[in-house]
Amino acid sequence: GAVVSQHPSWVICKSGTSVKIECRSLDFQATTMFWYRQFPKQSLMLMATSNEGSKATYEQGVEKDKFLINHASLTLSTLTVTSAHPEDSSFYICSASVIYTQYFGPGTRLTVL
Amino acid sequence: AQKITQTQPGMFVQEKEAVTLDCTYDTSDQSYGLFWYKQPSSGEMIFLIYQGSYDEQNATEGRYSLNFQKARKSANLVISASQLGDSAMYFCAMRERFSGGSNYKLTFGKGTLLTVNP
Numbered sequence: 149g150a151v152v153s154q155h156p157s158w159v160i161c162k163s164g165t166s167v168k169i170e171c172r173s174l175d176f177q178a179t180t181m182f183w184y185r186q187f188p189k190q191s192l193m194l195m196a197t198s199n200e201g202s203k204a205t206y207e208q209g210v211e212k213d214k215f216l217i218n219h220a221s222l223t224l225s226t227l228t229v230t231s232a233h234p235e236d237s238s239f240y241i242c243s244a245s246v247i248y249t250q251y252f253g254p255g256t257r258l259t260v261l
Numbered sequence: 262a263q264k265i266t267q268t269q270p271g272m273f274v275q276e277k278e279a280v281t282l283d284c285t286y287d288t289s290d291q292s293y294g295l296f297w298y299k300q301p302s303s304g305e306m307i308f309l310i311y312q313g314s315y316d317e318q319n320a321t322e323g324r325y326s327l328n329f330q331k332a333r334k335s336a337n338l339v340i341s342a343s344q345l346g347d348s349a350m351y352f353c354a355m356r357e358r359f360s361g362g363s364n365y366k367l368t369f370g371k372g373t374l375l376t377v378n379p
Contacts, residue, residue, distance in 0.1 A: 182366070182367075186304075190371070191352065191369045191370065191371045191372055192306070192352070192369045194366055194367070194368075197366060239304055241304070241306060243306070243367075245365075248294050248311075248313075248356055248365060249296070249308060249311060250296075250308075250367055251308060252298070252305065252306035252307075252308075253305075254303070254304065254305045255304040255305060255306075257304070
């Protein structure tokens with residue numbers, strides 16, 4: 149149980165375009181989902197917390213207008229990287245919480261050319 | 262201030278031996294939780310074990326056990342009988358409450374890269 153999927157697993161895009169990443173909880177409902185970013189050889193950094201039906205809560209330093217988060221249902225949250233630039237290239241991971249434990253998706257590797 | 266400290270950037274262990282990965286934490290909350298996750302080279306984060314601050318017994322999950330010393334604020338992960346497939350990055354994390362809210366978030370340490378030698 150507690151399986152989280154992400155799509156796509158990797159994406160390459162041109163600078164200036166937007167990319168949408170989906171995060172789904174497959175066998176449970178998640179009122180709260182989290183989005184993390186991980187640069188090579190570094191730890192996970194929380195970007196935002198997404199609650200179903202309400203606005204996301206962003207961590208300090210994360211641009212709300214650049215990283216758009218939507219949590220439209222109890223099983224789906226999306227992260228859209230708008231006007232992507234090479235510095236946005238990173239590994240993006242979502243998680244969904246069951247009680248107090250977070251279960252993670254497999255991650256999406258974004259490369260912006 | 263760093264809330265989760267993992268002092269071992271890398272560790273080596275021989276196959277079939279036990280290894281301890283260190284983790285210390287800092288919090289003023291009475292209620293908190295500590296987690297260990299494994300991240301293989303594929304990137305997925307795999308939940309290993311959880312210890313609640315009020316749990317009196319150390320958590321165990323198969324070959325994984327958590328050596329919880331509350332007074333010392335440490336939550337070390339012990340892997341027994343290491344296997345080649347245990348080679349991965351290991352992250353210690355603490356559940357803490359959002360300031361002013363009722364939601365919780367995880368704060369991660371910098372990780373320890375474990376290499377199991379045959």
